[in-house]
Every structure is written in C-alpha cells, then in structure tokens.
Amino acid sequence: MNTNLKEQELIKGLALNEKGAIETIYKDNFAVIQHLIINNNGSEDDAKDIFQEAVIVLYEKAKSGVFELNCQIKTYLYSVSKRLWLKRLQKNNRFELLANGVEETVHVEEDISLHEKRDDEFGMMEHAMTNIGEPCKSLLEAYYIHKQNMQEISEAFGYTNADNAKNQKYKCLMRLKKLFFAQYKNGNKNG
C-alpha cells in the first residue's frame, strides 16, 4: 500500500517534470537497465539512451493522465526498455533474442507505438524549428512558449511597434507550419 502511494507520487512528479522525482526514478532503476543493455551487446551510451527513452515513455503516459499503476514503475521501465532494445537490435539486423534479467515484464506494445509517433512528431518539430532560422525561432518561442506579450516582444526584438512584431510573428508561424506539415503529411503517407 505504502509503496504504491509512493510510486503514485513519483508518477505525478514525473508528469510535472520535477527533478526530485526524476532523480529517484533514475537512482532506483538505471542500474538494472544498464545491466540489461550492456549484457546484450549495448554500450554505455546505448544504456543511457534506452533508459531515458523508457522514462520518456513513462512520462508521456503519466502526462496523459490515464496511467493506472497496474504494475511497479520498475517493471514498467524494464518492459519498455527491453522492448525498445529488442526493436533496435532488430533494426540493425542483429539477432532476435534479448537476454533476460530477473524482472517480469508487462505488455507495453501500445505505449511504445504511441511513443514512437510522438517521438517522430518531436523530431519533425525540432527539424522545422532549426530550419526556420532566426529571428523567427526566438520570436515564436517568446510568444508561444515564454508567453510574452506582443509589446514586450517588439521591444526585445527591436520592432517599431507591436503590430509590426505581430505581423512578423504570423509570417514566421506560417513558415513553421509549412515546414512541419510538409514532413507530417509525408510521414503519415509513408507510415
């Protein structure tokens, strides 16, 4: 009961990007995953990658608010890591089996495919953001992410007035959208 409550707190913390929660989850679980990956032809970096990706899957699930704790965080992370690593091995045309640890696993297939979609979208947005260039990138970030108002933005970016800044922002947004959707539609076609 008690551990269950603690785990729920951790998941809540994770969803809010709280450092304490991330630290605890990291400390409690990293070694097991590291062991798993490295014993299966993975490198130190692979271990870090896979573990972090698994935590991201958990984070996405926690944030979606539908995460029911039907298993321990440990089991969940282990299952996801195992599956992710297996996928990566297969992708590189390596062999099929993943050696075990001492953990049992749960079914995580849907969560992972959901994550893959999100991860693709993340990559697309990242790509669009890097390609849009300055000052568009900073301008959009200032407005949509840091939620600055147009007056502040026009001062910070040296526009003569808020309306000018606004116009520029719309132009930037259109370009970003175009870049993003060009990949998005492509990706959906191929997928």
Next chain:
Amino acid sequence: MLEMIERYLQGEMTEEEKILFKELRRTNPDVDQKVVEQHFFINQMERFNEDKKFRASLNEVHEQLLAEGNIKPYSGKSKVVQLWNRSKRTIAVAASIAGVTALVISAVVSSLAPKTDKAQIENLGRKIDILEKNQNHTRRELSDVKNKIEIPGEPAKFGGTGFLIDTRGYLVTNAHVINKAERVSVQSQSGVELSARKVFSDDSLDIAILKIDDNLFKPLSALPYAITKNASGDLAEPIFTLGYPKDEIVYGEGYLSAKTGYKGDSLTCQISVSANPGNSGGPVINKNGEVIGVLSTRQTTAEGVVFAIKAKNIFKALDDLKKDSNNLHIKLPATSSVKNIDRPQQVKKIQDCVFMVKGY
C-alpha cells in the same frame, strides 16, 4: 484569417465575434479545417517544448548522478561475454540458418546468470505463438485453396465491402453489391476467405445483411464501433471509411458535407471522401467510433461527392428482417470502445471487422 483563428482559440473574442465566427466555422468546412489545424499545431508546439524540457532534465539528472557516484559506468563484462562478442557474428549466421537463435543465446546467458528461467519461458512462448500463427496461416491458405478448387478459375464477379454488425458474423453491405450474385463470400483483412450467405436484401434501402457460415470464423467478443439510431452526424464533422477498392483494405478520410443525399434524398447523406468501386458497403465512422452510415454511391458528374446510407436504415432493415424470421436476434453494438484514441489505433481495432464482399 490566421489572426482571427488565433484570437478565437485563445479566447480573446467578444461574445458577438465568437457567435459570428462559430457560424462561419459551421458553414465553411475550409475555415473549420484551418481552426482544427491551428489548434493541433499549437498543441504540437507546446508539447514539443515540454518534451524538450523534460529531456533536458533527464540529461541533467544523469550527469549529476554520475558526478555524485550514484550511478556508475558499467564494468562487469565477463570473459564469456567478450568471447561471445567476438564470435557472435558467426554464431548468429549459423543460428539464423538453423533457426535456433533463441536457444543459443539463452544458453550463454544462463551460464552467466542462473536465474533466467522466466524470460526464456516468455521467449519460447512467443515462439509458440509464432508457430501457431504460422499454422493458422497455413490452414487459411489451405482453405483458400479449397475455395479456389470449388470454383475453378472463376474470379469474383462483384465486389464490395461489408462490416460486422453482430459479433456472431452478421455483416451489413449494400444490396447492389450482392443482388446479382449467385454465391457470396467475404474476405477478411488478413486475407482469409470465408463463405457467407445472404439473409436479407432490400433494393430500395440498398441494404443487405449477410451471415458468415464458415468454421474458420470465430465470433468476436465485442465490436469496437457503435451503431445507434440517432448517430446522424453534424455538418463538417470529420469522418473516415474503410473499404476494399483493391485487394487490400484502404483507409479514407473526409467530412460530412450535407445531411441529405442525391437530389435531397433523405435516406442518405453526402460525404466528401475519395471512394472507388469496391468501397460500396463500407462503414462511415466518426471520430468517436460511431457508424453514421454505409457508403453506397458516388456522383459520377462531380469529384469527391459520395453518398452514404444513414445508419438508422440498418435498423429499418433489421426490423423488416425480424418480420420474416422471428427467432433471429441481431444485437447491434451500442457503445464504441475506440473513443478518444488516435486514428491509427482506431483503425487497427476496426479493420478486423471490415470485410471484402465477393459475389460469384
């Protein structure tokens, strides 16, 4: 336009503006589409930013814990693993030929860590699953072959789509798909052909009901979508269809463009979606997973104008059917289990209930 949409989404409009804008959105699918797109995009941006922050925290924590010595670089590589690493390629090649990869690696691993039973059992279980699948597949192929033998060299004369309305194998399709056929069969998304028979057909409704009569068909536990009498759909509501314009299931999406069909026909409604011969009889489904109609015809003189028979006509057909045969109880699925999940997942669940209908 973009400015208006943004102000609308951010709740900066006055009441009056809002009403006007909503009206515009309702009457103009193009505007509606843009609103949806903008909303989606802003969400994407916000999520991107949150995810980026989270990834940064992860790295930060990693570095910090590493510096504090709370996590350590791994040092426990044993000799066996190294040996294995050196020869893995050869072994892997050999193993893949022999198909015994799992056992070879398991053996190495178990010599390292004795408590390995569970995972091995799990992996073997998967193998058995695969075997079973292969076996099923073979069986399917056999039955395909059998079917082909029964009708030597005879390709299907008529083709369309049908979807399950009852877990025990009752399907609905268009009457025009099968009314000239002497014999009907249906083919699942995975390619299994199952024999079926017509239990009802009404040319004026253009609805037919088939029953799968084949031992290979296993009744489902539940249907993912809902079929209800009043699911008529709103104008501009996004919809999607699944059907068999070719030998493989094809997904199409569009929106409900008019509440009546060709020349004001009230049995049908008009949708905008790309449809081809073979799509007839397919389900038209809204985002909540409710069947709002049965795709039936398209207007040849216009592009993208397609008509669907409203779902309530399925009920009408069933009522008529009951008059003929009293002991038949077809229960339509009343609730959708694919609400609030994303489209690929929805389709994944629904596609098993959509069949190709073949008439011979």
